[in-house]
Amino acid sequence: AQSVTQLDSQVPVFEEAPVELRCNYSSSVSVYLFWYVQYPNQGLQLLLKYLSGSTLVKGINGFEAEFNKSQTSFHLRKPSVHISDTAEYFCAVGGGADGLTFGKGTHLIIQP
Amino acid sequence: GAVVSQHPSWVICKSGTSVKIECRSLDFQATTMFWYRQFPKQSLMLMATSNEGSKATYEQGVEKDKFLINHASLTLSTLTVTSAHPEDSSFYICSARSSLSPSYGYTFGSGTRLTVV
Numbered sequence: 001a002q003s004v005t006q007l008d009s010q011v012p013v014f015e016e017a018p019v020e021l022r023c024n025y026s027s028s029v030s031v032y033l034f035w036y037v038q039y040p041n042q043g044l045q046l047l048l049k050y051l052s053g054s055t056l057v058k059g060i061n062g063f064e065a066e067f068n069k070s071q072t073s074f075h076l077r078k079p080s081v082h083i084s085d086t087a088e089y090f091c092a093v094g095g096g097a098d099g100l101t102f103g104k105g106t107h108l109i110i111q112p
Numbered sequence: 113g114a115v116v117s118q119h120p121s122w123v124i125c126k127s128g129t130s131v132k133i134e135c136r137s138l139d140f141q142a143t144t145m146f147w148y149r150q151f152p153k154q155s156l157m158l159m160a161t162s163n164e165g166s167k168a169t170y171e172q173g174v175e176k177d178k179f180l181i182n183h184a185s186l187t188l189s190t191l192t193v194t195s196a197h198p199e200d201s202s203f204y205i206c207s208a209r210s211s212l213s214p215s216y217g218y219t220f221g222s223g224t225r226l227t228v229v
Contacts (some may be wrong), residue, residue, distance in 0.1 A: 034218070043118070043222040044156075090155065098164055099146035099158040099207065100218060 002093050004028040013081055014111050021076040021106045023065075023091035032099065033074040035065055035093040042089065044064035050074065061085070086110045114140050116208045118221025125196055125228055131178050131193045133224045135206030141186035142208035146218070147179075152202040196228040 007022045025031060032051050036044040048059025054068040065076045074091060088107050092100040115138040117226075125131050135145060135187040144163050148156040162168040163181035170176045178200075180192040189208075193200055 036220075041223070041225060044220040046217070049217070069173075092116075094218065099148070099161055100156075101158070102155045104155045 002101045004091050004093050004101055005089055006106050011108045012109045015074050016080050019081050021089050023064035023074045025072055025093045030095045035076050036090045038088045054058050081110050083110050114219040116219045116221040118206050122225040127197055127228055130194045135189045135221050138209045141209045144209045145189040146207040147191050148205045191205045198228045201228045
């Protein structure tokens with residue numbers, strides 16, 4: 001069984017400040033980890049994914065995440081956020097032939 | 113890159129009617145497709161997994177007779193909500209995966225907003 005915990009349902013950040021969105025997972029099999037962004041009434045856009053190899057993963061729009069196996073975490077970071085980053089962010093875990101298991105999402109609010 | 117087209121993007125139907133949602137992989141063969149449901153301000157919940165040419169596997173609590181899934185070809189999967197009721201109103205999103213994808217990627221459609229009145 002797999003599960004994902006996103007510890008913060010909402011994160012307010014000032015524009016140009018750094019941000020970290022937290023994600024912890026549990027899985028009994030080898031994991032693949034993903035971060036997706038969702039804008040209102042739209043589907044999901046992949047920000048980045050970890051499959052294997054380097055634990056620091058760089059994605060689109062200046063985002064990056066670090067896979068930490070000992071802490072079972074995959075936190076998402078961005079050094080300087082913009083108004084356009086306001087959206088819902090989902091962490092997800094996948095493995096084997098199953099669909100993804102999503103966290104509950106974190107609403108990132110950028111304040112001017 | 114891999115693209116998944118989902119139609120319609122929104123639909124309003126009367127209670128008791130059926131609605132079909134299509135999910136197409138445009139530039140790759142999707143051996144597996146997944147259907148998710150998302151209630152307002154909530155996460156995505158996996159409803160079912162379909163493999164081309166075989167019956168869909170439904171998650172616990174999902175009525176297979178109400179949510180009919182057909183995956184007749186490697187590029188098309190459909191979800192039919194039968195005898196829809198207002199509680200079926202939701203955002204439905206499909207996702208496709210190719211077994212040939214070296215990056216083990218899941219590509220998502222843009223979603224369908226279903227409103228049952």
